[in-house]
Amino acid sequence: MKVVLPSPLASYTSGKREVQAEGTTLAGLLADLDRRYPGIRFRMIDEQDGVRPHMRFFVNRVLVRSLAVPLAPGDEVFVVAALSGG
């Protein structure tokens, strides 16, 4: 399925902002993303399996807060990194 990534993560995907990954849950999708682009999961998910502050996941444009949310073929996942600070 299609995964759209924010610019801060583009260094992990050779600059690509739109990539493909598979998974039946958001957790599975992130694990597959990490297999394809090593290190990218830890930029979104910390060592306690928590979503890092200011990172947000949208499935088919709906905000989701659980990594256990199910995914179906054809879903679109948007990863958004809010910017704050200076």
Next chain:
Amino acid sequence: MTRLAVLVGTRKGLFVLGADRKRRAWTIDGPHFLGQVVNHAVLDPRDGRTLLAAVKAGHLGHTVFRSEDLGRTWEESSTPPAFAKAAGEGRGETVSHVFWLTPGAAKEKGRWYAGTSPAGLFVSDDGGRNWCGVEGFNAHPDRRKWIGPPEDAPPDGNTLHSLNVDPFDPGHIYIGLSAGGVFESRDRGATWSPLNKGCAADFFPDPDVPYGHDPHCVRVHPKVRDVVYQQNHCGIYRLDRARDRWERIGKNMPKDIGDIGFPLVLHPRDAKTAWVFPMDGGTVWPRMPIGGKPAAYVTRDAGRSWKRQDRGLPAAQGWFTVKRQAMTCDTLDPLGLYFGTTGGEVWSSFDEGESWQCLCLHLPHIYSVETALVP
């Protein structure tokens, strides 16, 4: 012909200043990791090649990058320092940032240590590619008491810093905990003991507490056994290991200057010589040069006396802070000294502090300065 590199970690990236051994013509390379916090960058003195950088990219969290070509190419750690996952229901700790990097002992090639915020200790045995926690510290039942609650932590969080490996004993490690004190392990991090006797903790009603002190920078001499100095929140100290008691050598500083500051630098060939950069620790702790007149102070007799060194520095209206990792020396003769400021200036002295000149301006807020000789 070896070249000198000065590694400048800033709030917005890493810069590498370079010169030949005469230190006359300088170049600047960077920024590396533009827009990302670089708390510390250190070149491995054991191979003169492996460069590690502690990097944090905004909300993407912390990591460690490594380079074997002085920053032309970088490789991210496959397993960055991270706390163990909590067992059970509670949420465990997460690393905010890697604050300090220290190569292991000379004979332990590939070994590195990292100190983090919240205060955690991590080790790598493959040149920084993969890190694991030193659970003798991270899981120590008293660690939470040592580092205190988050609400009492310094503004950037409680931090494990001043990681020193005893050059005469690879298993002997010193660490500094901000608002926690100095601790040591003699068994590679398996067990720990506080090392704070004689050190003031003016912010406690009981001046003789075993821990809770606030070391800012602890340095172990690289050539002379058991020589340890400390710039603390409450003064400048030298440790007498025979008595295991800190002696406040800062009491010999001029009274109108005091002995508050952040960095401390040891002369690598003379264990009685050390530099500090005093800051105003009065009233609300401005953490600025006293009276806006920046100066280093040097002792050449192990702290019995101190001499002001300000030639070339701003004579007035010099308002900047020099952070604990932002002052260092090279190993050339005469010794070169370097410090970076929160205003993005790098200053240098090539006559052991007698005179200073500005090497570069307009860098971001400087967190750390380290030097290396590169083959």
